[in-house]
Structure formats: C-alpha cells, structure tokens
Amino acid sequence: MTAPAAAEKVKMSVRDLAVSYGRTPALKSLNLDIATGEILSIIGPSNSGKTSFLRSLNRMNELNPQARTSGTVRLDGRDIVREMPAEDLRKRVGMIFAMPVPLPLSIRDNVTYGPRMAGIREAATLDALVEESLRAAYLWDEVKDRLDLPGPKLSGGQQQRLCIARSLALKPDVILYDEPCSGLDPISTAKVEESMLELRKSHTLVLVTNNTKQAARVGTRTAFFLMGEMVEIGPTDRIFTGPEDKRTEDYIVGRFG
Amino acid sequence: MRKSPAVRQKIGFGALALATLLVIIPVIAIVVLIISRGFGALSWEFLFSMPRDGMRAGGIFPAIVGTLYLVFISLLFALPIGVMAAIYLSEYARDNALTRTINLAIINLAGVSSVVFGLFGLSLFVVFLKFGVSIISGALTLGIMTLPVIITTTREALRAVPQSYREVSFSLGASRWQTVRHAVLPRALSGILTGAILSIGRVAGETAPILFTVAAFYLPNLPQGLSDQAMALPYHLYVITTQIPGIPESYRYGTALVLIGFVLVMNVIATVIRSKAGKKK
Numbered sequence: 001m002t003a004p005a006a007a008e009k010v011k012m013s014v015r016d017l018a019v020s021y022g023r024t025p026a027l028k029s030l031n032l033d034i035a036t037g038e039i040l041s042i043i044g045p046s047n048s049g050k051t052s053f054l055r056s057l058n059r060m061n062e063l064n065p066q067a068r069t070s071g072t073v074r075l076d077g078r079d080i081v082r083e084m085p086a087e088d089l090r091k092r093v094g095m096i097f098a099m100p101v102p103l104p105l106s107i108r109d110n111v112t113y114g115p116r117m118a119g120i121r122e123a124a125t126l127d128a129l130v131e132e133s134l135r136a137a138y139l140w141d142e143v144k145d146r147l148d149l150p151g152p153k154l155s156g157g158q159q160q161r162l163c164i165a166r167s168l169a170l171k172p173d174v175i176l177y178d179e180p181c182s183g184l185d186p187i188s189t190a191k192v193e194e195s196m197l198e199l200r201k202s203h204t205l206v207l208v209t210n211n212t213k214q215a216a217r218v219g220t221r222t223a224f225f226l227m228g229e230m231v232e233i234g235p236t237d238r239i240f241t242g243p244e245d246k247r248t249e250d251y252i253v254g255r256f257g
Numbered sequence: 258m259r260k261s262p263a264v265r266q267k268i269g270f271g272a273l274a275l276a277t278l279l280v281i282i283p284v285i286a287i288v289v290l291i292i293s294r295g296f297g298a299l300s301w302e303f304l305f306s307m308p309r310d311g312m313r314a315g316g317i318f319p320a321i322v323g324t325l326y327l328v329f330i331s332l333l334f335a336l337p338i339g340v341m342a343a344i345y346l347s348e349y350a351r352d353n354a355l356t357r358t359i360n361l362a363i364i365n366l367a368g369v370s371s372v373v374f375g376l377f378g379l380s381l382f383v384v385f386l387k388f389g390v391s392i393i394s395g396a397l398t399l400g401i402m403t404l405p406v407i408i409t410t411t412r413e414a415l416r417a418v419p420q421s422y423r424e425v426s427f428s429l430g431a432s433r434w435q436t437v438r439h440a441v442l443p444r445a446l447s448g449i450l451t452g453a454i455l456s457i458g459r460v461a462g463e464t465a466p467i468l469f470t471v472a473a474f475y476l477p478n479l480p481q482g483l484s485d486q487a488m489a490l491p492y493h494l495y496v497i498t499t500q501i502p503g504i505p506e507s508y509r510y511g512t513a514l515v516l517i518g519f520v521l522v523m524n525v526i527a528t529v530i531r532s533k534a535g536k537k538k
Contacts, residue, residue: 060428065351091430101421103440114429117439163425170430 011036011174011204012057017071019052019061026052028228029071034174039196039205041219041236043212045256048225050208054176057206058093059086075174091118094167098179100159102151107134107143110151110162114170129169137165138195157188164195175199177207181214193218212252216240224248291513298511312475312497313504317512319479323392323487324519326480327467328460330396331403336453338400339407346408347415348437367405372465374402379469393483395471402466403456410455414448415441450531457523462516464491474500490516 012034019027027049034040042050052061059080061067073080080089091114102110109116111133112126120126130147134140139161143149151162160180167175177196181189196205196218209215215222216236223233224245232239232248243249250256260268302316309315350356378398388394418441426440427433464472472492480487494512497504 058428060424063424063427086427087430087432090428095428097421097424097428099421101419101425103422103425104444113426113439114431117426117429117431117435166429 009036010034011076013074014053014057015072015074017053017056017073018069019049019056020068021064021066025228027056030230032223032230032233034204034206035221036204037200038220039200039207039218041215041222042206042208042225043210043215043222043251044225044231045251046210047227049228050225051178052228053225054095054178054206054208057174057176058090058095060090060095062086091170092172093174093176094170094172095176096160096164096167096178096180098182100156100163100183102154102159102162104150104152106148107151107154107162108147111165111169113166118170133165133168134162136168136195136199137161138191139165155188157184157191160184160188160192161195164192168199172203174204174206177205177209179209179211180207182210189214212240224251226251288517291510291517295507295510295512295514298505298507299514303508303511304515307477308475312501313508317490317493317515319476320488320490320493320512321515321519322479323471323489324461324491324516326392326487327396327399327471327489328457328523330392330483331400331460332453332456334397335400335403335407335456339404339452340411340449342404343408343411343415344437344442347412348433348441363405363408367409370465371402371463372468374398375466375469377401378466383470389484390469390471390473390486391484392471392480392487395467395487395489396483398466398470399460399463402463403460406456406459407452410452411445411449414445414452417448418444447531450527454524454527454531457527458520461520461523462491464495467492490519 010033014030014032014034017027017030017032018025026047030049030053042053044050052067055061056069057073057080061069069081075084075089075092078084080093103113105113108126108130111130112120115126115129120129131140131144134143139158142158143154143162151159154162160183164175164180181192184192193214196207199205200220207215207219219236221233222236222239224231224239224243224247226247232243232245234244239248240252243252304316304321305318306316307318346356346359350359375398378394378401382388382394382397383390388397422440422444423436426436431439467489471487471489473486473488474496476486476488490512494509494516497512498509
C-alpha cells in the first residue's frame with residue numbers, strides 16, 4: 001500500500017522497507033511518504049513494527065547486529081544509507097526514546113552534547129543553543145537558574161523535555177518520537193505534546209505511540225500498523241471517525257491491542 | 258520436626274555470618290602476625306639503606322626500589338595496551354568465532370600459573386630478544402601476566418555502562434569513537450582503575466615471573482638503568498627466609514610488612530584517584 005502525500009513537499013520517502021531480526025520479520029515491505037511539517041502518528045499493538053520503522057529512519061537499527069534492513073529511505077531525495085554517513089543523518093533526524101536517558105552530565109552539557117560532538121566549540125554559540133533549545137522544549141523556565149545541575153537529578157517529565165531539547169540543539173529537520181510519554185504523568189505529557197505542536201511549525205515529526213488518544217490529539221496523519229504491515233494511513237480525523245479497514249476500527253475502539 | 262520460619266532464618270543468617278567470619282579471621286591473623294613480629298624491624302635504616310653482613314644487617318632499600326621500578330614500568334606497558342584491547346573487544350569487535358576465541362584465551366591466560374609466565378619471559382625477553390636478565394625483561398613479563406586482569410576488569414567496567422548511553426550518543430550524531438570517549442569511558446573509569454589497583458598488588462607480590470627475568474640475589478648498588486638486574490621485595494623475602502641462616506626473624510617479617518604496606522599505599526593512592534575521577538562528572 002502506497003501513501004503519497006500528494007500536494008505537500010515530501011520530506012522522507014520510504015520504499016519497500018523491510019526489517020528483520022535474525023529470521024523474525026518485524027516489518028514487511030513498507031511504502032510511505034512523510035510530508036514536510038506534518039506530525040505523522042503511528043499506532044498499533046506491540047510487535048507491529050512501529051519502532052523498527054522509526055529506527056530505520058535514522059539508521060539506529062544498524063546498531064543491532066541481528067537487524068537486517070532492505071529497501072530505501074530518502075531524506076530530501078537523498079538515500080540515507082548509500083548517500084549519507086550515519087552521523088550526518090542522525091544530526092538531521094533526531095530521536096526521542098521511550099525512557100528519557102539524560103547522560104550523567106550537567107543540564108547544559110546534555111543539551112550541547114550533539115553540537116560539541118559536531119565540532120562546535122564557541123561558548124557563546126553553545127550558550128545560545130542551550131537557551132533556544134530548552135525554550136523550545138518548554139523546560140527553560142524551570143531550569144534556567146540551575147543549568148549546572150546534573151541532568152539525571154531532574155524529574156522524569158523534565159528529563160524527557162531535556163532529551164527533546166538535546167535533540168533540538170542539533171537543529172534537526174525531522175524528530176522521531178518513540179513512545180515519548182509512556183512513562184510520564186498527564187501534566188508532563190501535556191507539556192511534551194504542547195512542544196510537539198509548536199515544533200511542527202519548523203520540523204517534521206513522526207510519533208510512535210501506544211496511546212491512541214495521543215495520536216488523535218497531536219497527529220495530522222495517522223497510520224495503523226499491525227504485524228509488520230501498514231493496514232491503513234490517512235488524515236487523523238478520518239482514521240478515528242471513519243476507518244476503512246475493520247482491523248483499524250477494532251483497534252481504535254479497543255477490541256484488541 | 259519442622260522448625261518455624263523465624264528459627265530457620267536465624268540458622269541461615271548464622272551460617273552466613275560464620276562463613277564471613279571464617280574469611281576474615283585468616284586475613285586478620287596474617288596482618289596481626291606480620292605487624293607484631295615485623296614492626297620492630299622498621300626504622301629509617303631498614304627502609305633506606307643497603308643490606309650489610311650478607312644481608313643479615315642493614316636495610317632493604319634496593320628491594321623496595323626494584324619493586325617500585327617493576328610496578329611502574331609493567332603498568333606503563335600493560336595498562337594502556339590492556340585498556341585499548343578491552344575497548345576494542347567490547348565496543349568495536351563483532352561477536353564472532355574469532356572474538357569468542359580471543360575472549361576464551363584471555364580468561365585462560367588469567368589462570369596460567371605465574372611460573373609459566375616467568376619461563377615465557379625468560380625465553381622471549383631474556384634470551385630471544387637479548388634483553389638479558391634485566392628490569393625491562395622482568396617488567397614486560399609482569400606486564401604480560403597482568404594483561405588478562407586489566408582486560409577483564411576493563412571489559413566488565415565497559416559492559417556495566419548502560420547501553421542506552423551509547424544509543425543516545427549515536428542518536429545525537431556522535432561517531433563510535435566519540436561515543437566511547439565521551440559517553441562510555443568516563444562512566445567506566447572507576448572500574449578500569451579498580452583493575453589497575455588489582456594489578457598493582459599482583460605485580461608487586463609475584464615472585465615466580467621475576468625469578469628468571471630480573472631478580473638478583475644480592476646487588477651492592479642500586480640499578481642504574483632498565484637493562485640492569487634488580488632486587489625485589491618478594492624475591493628478597495624468599496632469599497632471606499630460605500637461603501640465609503641466622504638472620505633476625507624481625508627482618509623477615511619486616512620485609513613482609515613493607516611489601517604489604519607498599520601494596521596498601523599504592524591501593525590508597527589509586528582509590529583516591531578513583532574517587533576524584535568519579536566526582537568530576
């Protein structure tokens with residue numbers, strides 16, 4: 001099933017993408033376009049290939065020696081495997097993990113980790129990035145007076161926003177969220193979602209979530225994955241009000257999942 | 258008759274406490290024995306002068322100097338190589354038949370008895386490479402002996418660093434080396450230093466590897482360079498205990514006390530460095 005994002009500009013295009021771990025297939029021949037500036041939500045039960053798909057978009061799958069990936073993914077027309085070094089790709093396609101993992105460094109050093117690895121040394125540039133990124137992640141007001149506090153000392157919700165700020169410091173085009181709110185309380189979740197809606201103005205977002213309500217709240221388009229295949233994709237409103245496939249409807253109304 | 262859980266719990270705890278006691282008692286007994294019999298020998302002369310009267314009088318200064326040389330030179334050689342090998346094995350090498358064989362070899366190497374290392378050092382460094390019986394031969398032999406300890410502890414320290422730190426670092430566009438250098442190594446440093454501490458104790462205390470490669474029965478002068486022979490504390494202890502009749506008992510225990518104290522001081526220094534390194538992050 002192909003789902004071209006018609007009139008809008010394509011940010012990433014996925015063709016015949018398949019991922020397997022050893023002999024176990026996780027994702028079977030996926031075709032999908034991600035439009036610039038959209039929030040694409042991906043819902044589905046566990047083992048449906050959502051995370052495998054997400055981790056193919058920034059080549060994190062390659063870190064798993066068991067993983068085999070085939071097919072092509074393009075970012076702005078360039079093949080991300082054959083035409084880009086993984087490091088360059090990951091600077092442009094950031095990732096937020098399910099469990100926030102602040103490195104055991106200060107808040108400031110966490111945010112500047114990516115830029116420093118990319119070779120930025122000037123203190124003024126880094127300081128500006130810290131403020132800008134923390135503001136965009138809705139964390140600045142809570143930590144601006146204690147930027148030297150170790151990142152792991154923050155609360156869970158703050159840690160996740162710190163991780164978002166850390167990704168933003170690299171000024172990525174695309175941000176991948178892998179169930180970013182699965183361990184967060186409702187207020188922290190609301191703040192993360194708020195920042196996503198704001199970031200949409202300048203970034204393309206892909207959100208994998210187990211929480212169908214979250215997909216309904218923030219997604220511009222929603223795709224439903226099941227057993228390694230994309231069952232259906234469409235504007236979020238339509239997926240939630242009039243799904244074409246029976247399985248999508250069953251999942252959304254909670255008959256399984 | 259079944260005993261109540263509370264009674265059985267008491268018996269269980271009692272057995273565990275007894276086992277712990279059995280471990281501690283010999284250690285305390287050894288330390289008390291050595292201190293009580295050896296403390297009387299300690300003096301500035303004992304520590305800092307040359308032996309006299311066929312080693313029945315004077316001090317053990319050349320043996321202390323020799324052991325210092327051996328510890329520092331062997332670690333200078335073994336620590337960087339061991340740590341780099343461990344980084345390669347744990348962070349870079351793929352898990353295949355070759356690396357599994359290498360890992361198995363390293364574990365077995367740690368179990369090889371030290372006299373075999375001595376023989377190896379004799380044939381490789383002393384004879385084949387023509388270094389002669391010298392500090393460099395002995396230090397390299399001790400270094401090779403301690404490599405498996407350093408590699409194993411370093412690898413364990415690297416493995417203890419959560420995989421998620423590596424993932425985060427990669428996801429932020431860091432290369433593999435940047436990830437190792439900035440996200441992994443700082444977190445493994447204290448474990449790596451623990452390996453170094455263990456090695457110091459082993460290098461300072463081993464007799465067999467230095468027997469054929471460096472140790473001298475008696476030298477009238479301090480070693481002048483790496484190609485000289487040297488006296489060393491463990492071998493000196495062996496010599497004065499078995500080869501020299503009529504030596505005061507306190508000399509033997511005094512030498513043992515210096516050896517233990519030497520290892521203790523090195524461990525304290527390394528522990529201080531470790532806690533400093535731990536605080537810096």
